[in-house]
Amino acid sequence: xxxxxxxxxxxxxxxxxxxxxxxxxxxxxxxxxxxxxxxxxxxxxxxxxxxxxxxxxxxxxxxxxxxxxxxxxxxxxxxxxxxxxxxxxxxxxxxxxxxxxxxxxxxxxxxxxxxxxxxxxxxxxxxxxxxxxxxxxxxxxxxxxxxxxxxxxxxxxxxxxxxxxxxxxxxxxxxxxxxxxxxxxxxxxxxxxxxxxxxxxxxxxxxxxxxxxxxxxxxxxxxxxxxxxxxxxxxxxxxxxxxxxxxxxxxxxxxxxxxxxxxxxxxxxxxxx
Amino acid sequence: xxxxxxxxxxxxxxxxxxxxxxxxxxxxxxxxxxxxxxxxxxxxxxxxxxxxxxxxxxxxxxxxxxxxxxxxxxxxxxxxxxxxxxxxxxxxxxxxxxxxxxxxxxxxxxxxxxxxxxxxxxxxxxxxxxxxxxxxxxxxxxxxxxxxxxxxxxxxxxxxxxxxxxxxxxxxxxxxxxxxxxxxxxxxxxxxxxxxxxxxxxxxxxxxxxxxxxxxxxxxxxxxxxxxxxxxxxxxxxxxxxx
Numbered sequence: 001x002x003x004x005x006x007x008x009x010x011x012x013x014x015x016x017x018x019x020x021x022x023x024x025x026x027x028x029x030x031x032x033x034x035x036x037x038x039x040x041x042x043x044x045x046x047x048x049x050x051x052x053x054x055x056x057x058x059x060x061x062x063x064x065x066x067x068x069x070x071x072x073x074x075x076x077x078x079x080x081x082x083x084x085x086x087x088x089x090x091x092x093x094x095x096x097x098x099x100x101x102x103x104x105x106x107x108x109x110x111x112x113x114x115x116x117x118x119x120x121x122x123x124x125x126x127x128x129x130x131x132x133x134x135x136x137x138x139x140x141x142x143x144x145x146x147x148x149x150x151x152x153x154x155x156x157x158x159x160x161x162x163x164x165x166x167x168x169x170x171x172x173x174x175x176x177x178x179x180x181x182x183x184x185x186x187x188x189x190x191x192x193x194x195x196x197x198x199x200x201x202x203x204x205x206x207x208x209x210x211x212x213x214x215x216x217x218x219x220x221x222x223x224x225x226x227x228x229x230x231x232x233x234x235x236x237x238x239x240x241x242x243x244x245x246x247x248x249x250x251x252x253x254x255x256x257x258x259x260x261x262x263x264x265x266x267x268x269x270x271x272x273x
Numbered sequence: 274x275x276x277x278x279x280x281x282x283x284x285x286x287x288x289x290x291x292x293x294x295x296x297x298x299x300x301x302x303x304x305x306x307x308x309x310x311x312x313x314x315x316x317x318x319x320x321x322x323x324x325x326x327x328x329x330x331x332x333x334x335x336x337x338x339x340x341x342x343x344x345x346x347x348x349x350x351x352x353x354x355x356x357x358x359x360x361x362x363x364x365x366x367x368x369x370x371x372x373x374x375x376x377x378x379x380x381x382x383x384x385x386x387x388x389x390x391x392x393x394x395x396x397x398x399x400x401x402x403x404x405x406x407x408x409x410x411x412x413x414x415x416x417x418x419x420x421x422x423x424x425x426x427x428x429x430x431x432x433x434x435x436x437x438x439x440x441x442x443x444x445x446x447x448x449x450x451x452x453x454x455x456x457x458x459x460x461x462x463x464x465x466x467x468x469x470x471x472x473x474x475x476x477x478x479x480x481x482x483x484x485x486x487x488x489x490x491x492x493x494x495x496x497x498x499x500x501x502x503x504x505x506x507x508x509x510x511x512x513x514x515x516x
Contacts, residue, residue, distance in 0.1 A: 056347035059473075059481045062489060078347060079362035134502040136509075173365045176386035180368025183386075184476040187345055187367050188484060195488030199495045206499045212506065 010144065010236045013229075021229035026242055028147070028231075029224045033107075036099060037221055043092045044201065050085040051194065054078070060191070086174045093167050116148050117157050122237075123150035144236035151207065158200045165193040274353045275419040276449070277334065277393055279407070280430045283454030283462065285414035286327045288313050292406030292415065299394065299405040306380045308332070308391040309406055314465035326462035329415075329450065331406075332357060332378040332391040333439070336447025339471035343373035345480075348388070355449060356393050364388050369477050375444045375468035393417070420449075427451070437463075444468040 013021070029037075052063040053071035056078075061068070075081045099107070106112075122143040127150045132138040148156065169190035176183055208218040216230040231239040288311045296302065296309045309331035316325045338357045340349050348363035349370050364387040371379050371388065379390040394404035402408070407417045418425035430436040436451035437459050446468075452459050473481070 054347075055345055057342055057345050059342055059477070060345045060485060062485065079360070082346070082363060134505065136505045173367075176366035180366055180371065180381055181474075181476075183365060184367040184369060184474050187365065188476045188480040191480065192484045192488065195484070195491065199488070199491040202492065202495045202499060206502070210503065210506075 010233055010239075013232075018229055021232055022227050024228040025225040026228050026231045026239075027224060028220045028226050031224060032099070032103065034221055034224055036095070039095060040092075043088060044197075046088055047085060047092075048194070048198065050075075050081050050088075053081055054085060055191070086170075089167075089170045090174065093171070096163070096167070115146055117153050117160065119150055119153055120146075123153060126150040127154070142234075145234065145238070147235055147238040147241075149235065151203070155200045155204050158197060162193045162197045166190060166197070169193065274421075276355045276421050277398075278418065278420045278427045278431065278449040278451060279331075279393065279404070280416040280427050280436045280451040280453050281327075281329050282414045282416070282430075283326055283452055283458045285412040285454075286311065286329075286410075287412050287414075288327045289411050291409045291411045292329070295405040295409035296391070299397075300389075302389070303383055306382070306389075308378075308380075308389065312466065314461050317461060324458060324461055326454075326458045326465070328439075328462050328466040330376065330378060330466070331450060332374075333376055333446075333448030333450045334391075334393060335449065337445075339373040339375065339446060340370035340379070343369040343471070343473060343477060345369060345477075352395075356395055357390075358392055358395065359388055359390060361385070361387050361389075367476075369474055372472040372474050372477075375446060375471050376439070376448070377469075439463060439466070439468060441467050444470055446471070 050071065053068045055061045055063070056065075056068055071081055072078045075084060122145065125143045126145060129138065129140050129142050130149075130151060132140070133142070169186040172178065172183055172186035173190065207214050208221070213234075216226045217234075220226045228239070231242065290311055293307055293310050297307060300308060302308055307330075309329060312328045312330055314326045314328065316323050318324050334355055334357050336355070338349075338351055341351055341357065343349075345367065346363050346365050348360045348365070349357060350360070351357050366381060366386045366388065368381065368388075371377075371381070379388050381387070382389050394402070394406075397404060403417050407415045416426045416430060418427035420428055420431060422428055427436075430453045431451050434453055436453035438448050438451055439462075440446075440448065441463075444467075448468075452462060
């Protein structure tokens with residue numbers, strides 16, 4: 001493999017190159033992950049809507065009282081709301097256990113954690129530039145990203161750490177384990193952990209469903225694939241890995257572009273800095 | 274609607290605990306716990322001028338019950354008749370209400386791990402019976418009735434004979450269990466078993482004072498950030514990413 005030929009950042013493409021890359025698809029998500037994602041989304045949505053209606057004391061509640069009455073009305077009684085909340089939460093834990101038992105080597109390997117959670121220098125810079133761009137303060141290009149961008153990595157870190165906390169505190173409450181002191185703190189921890197995830201979740205949903213530049217990422221959670229152009233311009237470092245896996249960097253290179261002649265690529269020579 | 278109250282006549286009660294036994298039997302209270310229990314003050318004075326009193330430790334169905342506010346799940350609520358009820362299907366056993374109660378009238382059932390307390394035998398009231406402790410009282414020292422009924426025993430004892438609430442200047446939650454009898458004896462009981470100020474557990478404090486504002490601020494800030502981003506998006510128009 002001629003590493004000196006691997007480009008380090010995306011370069012402007014000709015419209016033919018862009019068009020060609022738009023037609024090619026790269027596999028991003030396994031079907032198991034897609035199913036887990038939407039199951040997870042369904043559970044979080046339902047648990048948040050029911051959970052908000054379960055905290056009624058003015059000292060602690062965050063939802064207005066009309067909302068609490070509304071949810072109680074929908075489910076018939078507050079006891080039903082609690083039962084559904086608990087039953088759904090326990091089945092959620094069950095599904096995660098199955099995934100954990102059969103898939104922990106795949107989903108929680110050191111390699112995955114390194115690529116999907118750990119931030120590198122580009123990622124830190126990306127967070128700054130991304131925020132500034134959204135606020136319209138700069139048009140500086142975004143630093144190249146791996147399979148997940150830094151925002152997704154931060155959210156993954158939040159979710160990976162908070163999901164076990166939400167699960168454990170939920171189980172403590174559902175079965176009233178370890179006495180009133182522990183249950184009392186479990187309520188508080190459950191609320192706090194869910195609250196943290198929600199503030200991240202809002203960005204996650206906004207970026208996925210509303211923000212125009214990330215639309216291919218949203219559809220990749222349905223089809224499992226993204227077009228190569230999106231991979232190239234948004235997840236460039238991942239794109240180079242995909243190409244390496246395809247053996248592209250081993251093949252005959254076009255010395256002018258640094259890319260194999262048979263794929264679309266930058267229009268000028270690229271050298272590592 | 275009724276406003277139920279209970280009066281204990283301190284001159285009649287002999288602390289026989291028949292009420293405790295009747296209550297435990299009626300509600301299947303586990304051994305070592307009680308919804309109601311008669312506690313005696315230490316004997317004071319010198320012979321032959323000795324004095325003692327009794328205090329019935331039970332839920333006072335307060336007018337302003339601190340336990341209702343402390344309950345996060347809404348399991349504890351107050352009915353229109355003033356009775357503070359516990360909905361067992363909602364109780365998660367967090368114990369916030371135990372600390373809130375100035376009279377320490379609640380306990381956690383060791384089997385169900387849920388809270389339990391006196392509710393003036395609400396189930397018996399609904400079928401027209403009196404509370405078990407009142408029916409059983411060997412000295413007829415306990416009276417139960419409606420304070421809004423001018424002909425009731427409790428109305429006469431509270432408004433005509435001056436039966437007293439166990440309140441101090443620091444703790445005024447409007448208890449609806451009254452004590453009738455001589456002034457000196459009531460003072461003795463009050464001094465021995467004063468209500469304590471309602472407490473909120475550290476977990477509850479952390480929740481209401483720190484975590485709730487923190488979560489609201491985090492979610493609010495995110496929302497504002499997104500609103501700005503969305504506004505920019507609308508202003509700039511949607512562009513496909515490859516442009």
